[in-house]
Amino acid sequence: MAAPITIHLEFGGGAELLFSGVKKHHMTLPSQSQPWDMKQLLVWIQQNLLKERPELFVQGDSVRPGILVLINDADWELLGELDYQLQDKDNIVFISTLHGG
Amino acid sequence: MCQVDEDYHGDLERAEVPNVSKKCVKCKEASAAVVIRAGDAYCRGCFKEYFIHKFRAMLGKNRIIFPGEKVLLAVSGGPSSCSMLSQVQKGLSRNAHKKLRFIPGIVYIDEGGALGQSVEERMKLGAELQAMFKATGFPFYIVPLEQVLDLPSSVVVMAPSSSEQPGSAYKSAVNAFIQSDSSTCLTPQDQEDTSLPEVQESHTRSLQHLIASVKTLTARQDLLNTLRQHLFVHTARTEGYSKLMLGDSCTRLAIKLLTSISLGRGAQLAQDTGFSDSRYGDIISVRPMRDYSAKEISYYNHMFSVPSVFIPSLDTKTTDKSSIQRLTETFVTKLQGDFPSTVSTIYRTSEKLQTACRSSSTANHCERCLLCMCALDTAVENASAFHATLISEQFSQTKVPGATRTQIPRQNPVTPVLTPTGQHCSSDGEENCGRKEGGGGCCYSAKQPQTTNLKTLLCYGCQMTIKDMSSVEYFPQYILSEAQRRRRRSQMKEEITEFLLDDDDDDDEGN
Numbered sequence: 291m292a293a294p295i296t297i298h299l300e301f302g303g304g305a306e307l308l309f310s311g312v313k314k315h316h317m318t319l320p321s322q323s324q325p326w327d328m329k330q331l332l333v334w335i336q337q338n339l340l341k342e343r344p345e346l347f348v349q350g351d352s353v354r355p356g357i358l359v360l361i362n363d364a365d366w367e368l369l370g371e372l373d374y375q376l377q378d379k380d381n382i383v384f385i386s387t388l389h390g391g
Numbered sequence: 392m393c394q395v396d397e398d399y400h401g402d403l404e405r406a407e408v409p410n411v412s413k414k415c416v417k418c419k420e421a422s423a424a425v426v427i428r429a430g431d432a433y434c435r436g437c438f439k440e441y442f443i444h445k446f447r448a449m450l451g452k453n454r455i456i457f458p459g460e461k462v463l464l465a466v467s468g469g470p471s472s473c474s475m476l477s478q479v480q481k482g483l484s485r486n487a488h489k490k491l492r493f494i495p496g497i498v499y500i501d502e503g504g505a506l507g508q509s510v511e512e513r514m515k516l517g518a519e520l521q522a523m524f525k526a527t528g529f530p531f532y533i534v535p536l537e538q539v540l541d542l543p544s545s546v547v548v549m550a551p552s553s554s555e556q557p558g559s560a561y562k563s564a565v566n567a568f569i570q571s572d573s574s575t576c577l578t579p580q581d582q583e584d585t586s587l588p589e590v591q592e593s594h595t596r597s598l599q600h601l602i603a604s605v606k607t608l609t610a611r612q613d614l615l616n617t618l619r620q621h622l623f624v625h626t627a628r629t630e631g632y633s634k635l636m637l638g639d640s641c642t643r644l645a646i647k648l649l650t651s652i653s654l655g656r657g658a659q660l661a662q663d664t665g666f667s668d669s670r671y672g673d674i675i676s677v678r679p680m681r682d683y684s685a686k687e688i689s690y691y692n693h694m695f696s697v698p699s700v701f702i703p704s705l706d707t708k709t710t711d712k713s714s715i716q717r718l719t720e721t722f723v724t725k726l727q728g729d730f731p732s733t734v735s736t737i738y739r740t741s742e743k744l745q746t747a748c749r750s751s752s753t754a755n756h757c758e759r760c761l762l763c764m765c766a767l768d769t770a771v772e773n774a775s776a777f778h779a780t781l782i783s784e785q786f787s788q789t790k791v792p793g794a795t796r797t798q799i800p801r802q803n804p805v806t807p808v809l810t811p812t813g814q815h816c817s818s819d820g821e822e823n824c825g826r827k828e829g830g831g832g833c834c835y836s837a838k839q840p841q842t843t844n845l846k847t848l849l850c851y852g853c854q855m856t857i858k859d860m861s862s863v864e865y866f867p868q869y870i871l872s873e874a875q876r877r878r879r880r881s882q883m884k885e886e887i888t889e890f891l892l893d894d895d896d897d898d899d900e901g902n
Contacts (some may be wrong), residue, residue, distance in 0.1 A: 303470060303689060304701050307584065307708060316582060343708060355728035356720070358689050363435075365690070367426045368413060387470070387685035389720055390707035 294321045295378040299335070303386035310341050319376070321389060327377040328359075328366070347384075356388040393424045417441070425690050428731060435694060442683070442691050447479040447489045449679050454561045456669050456677065458492035458568035458632055464529075464631035466497050466625055468520055472638030473699035474688045476681050479636075480527055491566055493634075497524050497531035498626050500619055504537050504595040505602050506705060513590075519700050532626055537594040539618045546621045546871035547761055550628075550673040601663065601865040608714035610859035612705055615761050617853070618867075635676040639664075642676070642685035642723070645737035650719045656852035658768035661744040670764045684734060760850035761874055768850050777851060848874055 299315040306313045319326055319334065329351055336344055348355055352372060353377040359366040361374060400879040413423045423432030433441060458463055463793035464479060466472040482491035499520055503513035517533060524531040605611045627635050638646070644664045651663050680688070692699060706714060711721040727733040758767040771777050799848045845863055846854050857863065863871075884891075 300692070302701075304703075304707065306701070307703070345710075346708065354726035356685075358686055360690070360693065363694060364424045365426045365432075368423055368432060383693060385689045387689050388724065389643070389646075389716070390704040390709070 293337045295319050295326060298381045300383040302383065304390065305347065305384050305386040308342055308347050309339055314331060315339065327372065328374045329372040331376060340388060353384065356386065358387060414786050427687060439695065442687065443478065443481065445682055446679060447482060447491065449682055450491065453666055455675065456493050457561065457564045460634060461496065461632045462493045462634040462636055463496050463498050463627045464636045465638065466499050468499065468700035468702045470692050470699045471640045471643065471680050471688050474692055474697055475636060475638040475699045476527065496528050496632060497529050499533050499621060500622055501533060501535045502615065504535060504590065504598045505615060506703060507599065510902045516700065516702060523698050523700065532630065534626055535588055535589060535590045536618065536622065537590050537598050539622050540594055540597060540867045542621060542625050542867060542869040546625050546869060547762065547764060547873045549671060549759060557758060559761065597865065604861045604865045605859055606861060607859045608705060609716065610856040612716050613856045614713055615705065624671050627668045633674065636672055637676055637678050638680050639678045640680050640683050640685050640688055641738045642665065642734050644681055644741060646720045646723050648737055648741045649723065650716050653715050654852050655855050659763060659765040659850065659852065662765055664741040724776040738887065761848040761855050761870060762853040763850060765850055844878065845874055848877055
């Protein structure tokens with residue numbers, strides 16, 4: 291049983307529009323049986339934070355192509371993308387590179 | 392590799408995913424932070440160095456911007472143009488290695504009116520940008536898109552270019568610049584406290600009418616693009632700038648390339664996506680960010696806190712299929728996700744394209760499109776794809792009872808451009824044809840001739856855009872009056888054609 295963890299989420303490049311314009315979110319993820327990974331986080335964001343048009347943020351079980359993800363200021367491709375296991379106080383940034391957000 | 396049922400997501404890619412402890416490929420010491428191309432992971436420091444170097448190398452290699460020249464940076468507030476701004480700022484700073492030596496200014500076009508933003512929203516965004524521009528110390532111009540309604544028609548006339556300079560001119564210019572005191576270029580401009588320009592409500596309304604008269608998002612975006620371009624050129628001309636820097640990234644250009652093809656702008660590809668673009672003659676646009684992918688730019692901006700402002704655009708929060716531009720973007724980014732070299736492959740193709748028209752060297756007239764100012768691509772022989780399209784369009788528009796009525800009018804407006812002999816009917820014949828067609832019961836009777844008239848002055852791509860407009864009466868005056876002027880010109884030329892020297896005639900036919 292993993293303890294609840296707090297993470298810091300940030301949305302930029304227009305992605306914040308899908309979260310009622312709020313860029314920075316401090317979130318506490320509830321405790322669950324196995325440790326949190328990115329895949330679960332995306333589902334959680336979709337259920338708890340995302341305000342509209344989920345198809346503009348997620349696609350399949352990953353983020354929509356064109357949205358960049360940084361975990362603690364590093365490219366998530368270096369950290370295993372969806373398999374990365376979240377740590378307490380992680381800083382996760384989503385930046386849209388798409389035109390018009 | 393080429394089999395349909397092959398699974399690309401298998402070991403082929405997974406094998407390449409670097410593990411957490413991967414080191415930077417350059418210094419091999421610090422741990423990597425960014426993956427640029429597949430497998431190339433850079434650390435923070437090396438990434439910064441690489442990014443800065445690339446910008447100066449791009450400008451150094453192309454030798455288009457002369458020392459001491461006034462360069463207008465077109466900044467939209469988005470990541471790419473803001474990144475460009477910060478690179479220019481860095482490059483001009485006193486202790487920069489390989490210092491840049493031009494005199495920059497900033498232009499921002501406030502498109503809020505076209506997007507239907509409220510005055511408060513526009514003020515808020517404008518103030519944000521103003522603060523950002525002030526911090527740079529460069530002179531800046533915040534221009535509301537509404538000004539496009541007051542442009543002089545000289546904007547859509549190609550100005551004579553300053554004579555082509557030979558390669559050696561660049562070197563001597565550099566030397567001359569170094570000898571003269573170069574410190575002047577960085578004196579922070581005393582920007583008088585410019586309040587944001589007032590916009591008349593009636594102007595905003597007519598702009599909105601114009602945008603609303605365009606029926607599809609594709610054409611809307613295309614039109615907005617054109618208007619924006621005109622405003623850039625006008626600002627550059629009135630403020631005395633000779634170069635215009637655009638912040639198109641390589642991802643954006645790859646998307647633009649495919650979009651342009653789908654929009655029927657294939658003939659203008661080289662100018663639309665190349666490093667430099669001299670279609671306006673005196674103002675040359677350059678695209679120094681064309682070597683960066685959108686990803687690199689976003690990472691750089693995030694890591695080194697380059698400020699940017701998010702400005703909603705026409706396609707904000709729209710679905711994938713809302714416009715050709717949007718669909719192409721989705722297509723490219725999606726493909727890029729699975730095949731990381733997609734963008735660079737498309738982009739390399741664009742590098743190899745060249746304009747066939749001798750436009751830039753012989754400034755006088757091959758005919759130019761009234762809107763995009765590219766050489767007209769509609770003057771082609773009868774056995775061409777363009778004609779096949781026209782003919783098929785004619786047939787498909789033929790309605791049952793009026794078989795005789797509809798056969799000619801569509802073709803007619805095009806013929807004048809094609810063969811000089813056909814121009815006889817261009818003045819009155821054309822309008823009559825248009826009226827006949829319009830008179831057949833539809834409500835556009837008065838507007839139809841105008842649309843068709845305008846069409847003869849446009850390239851194929853812009854014709855497609857116009858076609859999606861309900862009427863051209865909302866067009867800014869400068870475009871309409873220039874259209875009239877050109878028509879009068881060709882009419883006059885027609886009248887005096889017998890007295891012209893043969894030599895000139897041949898030349899025209901060659902075009």
